[in-house]
Amino acid sequence: MIEQAYDVVVVGGGPAGLAAAVSASDNGALRVLVIERDRELGGILQQCIHNGFGLHRFQQELTGPGYAGRYIRMVGERPNIAVLLDTMVLSVAGDKTILAVNPRDGLLKITAAAVVFAMGCRERTRGAIRIPGSRPAGVFTAGAAQRMVNMEGYLPGKKIVILGSGDIGLIMARRLSLEGCDVKAVLEIMPYSNGLTRNVVQCLEDFGIPLHLSHTVVGVHGKDRVTGITCAKVDDALRPVPGSEFDLECDCLLLSVGLIPENELSGDLGIEMDGLTGGPVVDQLRQTSLPGFFAAGNVVHVHDLVDFVSEEGETAGKYAARHACGLSSSVGRLARIMASDGVRTAVPQVVRLDDVRTAPVRLYMRVARPERRVTLRLLSNSELLLERVLPVAKPGEMVVADIPADKLRAIGDVVTVVLRRQGGEQGE
């Protein structure tokens, strides 16, 4: 068995992992390794051939492969970053020993001084949302279809129905229309779309594709292949309304019904997890509850912008390198960030107070439901740390706010994040 030792090992070669590796290399780690299970670096960006990436980071609109290519080149320019492709990590032990396997080297035993988890997320499947009906071929997640259409050269079907109006579903509606498919409809169980407005406009309205809000799939028909679906309106409790059913003929059903951070490795280690984000609890250095284990990107919480994924990767890589160099970052008093009153999740969940006196702490939050004209408030020890008026807040778009460095001293053991409707009423 091949045995190797590194300062920082990054699990996952997508945008979070690549940024972490570059940053670890730039912050003192002498030997850095990126382990990627796919045939090349870049992660899911390689199948996201649409544009709109990199506006914050590169001040221009790039495609997914264009954005990935920039980071792949940055990794290539740093000779102290090694890359293992086609390599699956089997286990990570608490002493930072990693077992991985690939067809070229067989089993590999890799030791690290610090580990960055950057495994991204996976899509919820038909089983996860329990759609009734038969089990024919032709039901795919939207991301799987995206890889087929954009990288492998296959179409998942010709007559398409999409369940879920998340960004991937919307983008696939446009993509399949451009490829000549007949996209019949997009169904959304919520009374609002979970996708970015730009995607509702550019991917549905441009192509005249109907979006049925408050609708879901209640039946899948066909024996060998999908021949159609039955959909129905749902009530306020998201239950199908009897009598509202109608059929759509199709040979393909795409599911875009949510993403789940991929934390099998982190979960096995007993790292503290956040039940709402689905990722590990991290501090502002992106260190998990286990010293020396860091996490970044969609493995922590599902992002809407890759630019923020890169930023998080940079942070995790930097502090992983410092940990590996013996400049430990696991000391200091901890304050908990508690999301409530209309704020669903906040990352980081923990602020470490001895490492941050000079730097503001950036919070990434998701709201529970669409709101107009609300005030975001951060409170600790009944002192107002931050107040921001949000003209619009949507569950699909992250709210970003910085706790100023000079306010950090006033923080107690708990920071509460709340939304207030204007007029003092709770945003609920």
Next chain:
Amino acid sequence: MNKQEEKRRISCIVCPLSCVGEVSIADGKITGMAGFSCPRGQDYAREEVTAPKRTLTSTVRISGGRLPLLPVVSRQPLPKDKIMACAGCLSTVAVSAPVREGDVIVADILGLGVDVVASRDMTAREEPPGGMMG
């Protein structure tokens, strides 16, 4: 003289901030604009009501490459009503590896004055696959 003023709500698609602004139009001319937080958004809204444009991203077949498809992007936005025709044109195109990001795949597509370029590098299949580097 009653000037007929029309207001159109425009959801800006330039960046993910997704500003929703309002454009006032009278006698076919833009008379006012509100709600866009940057000049790029204002430019977009102006264009959206006069001559809407979209960036086209798609794929073309590539032979001898490590993958069977090459992603491409129009270097500038194209007229919205020509997008399907341009996509149809790209479905007939095939190139050979290797290709570098930015290489012109279709010059001046449909005579619209816009080049369609590769949006990633695609090495040839013979080139050694990336194993252990560095």
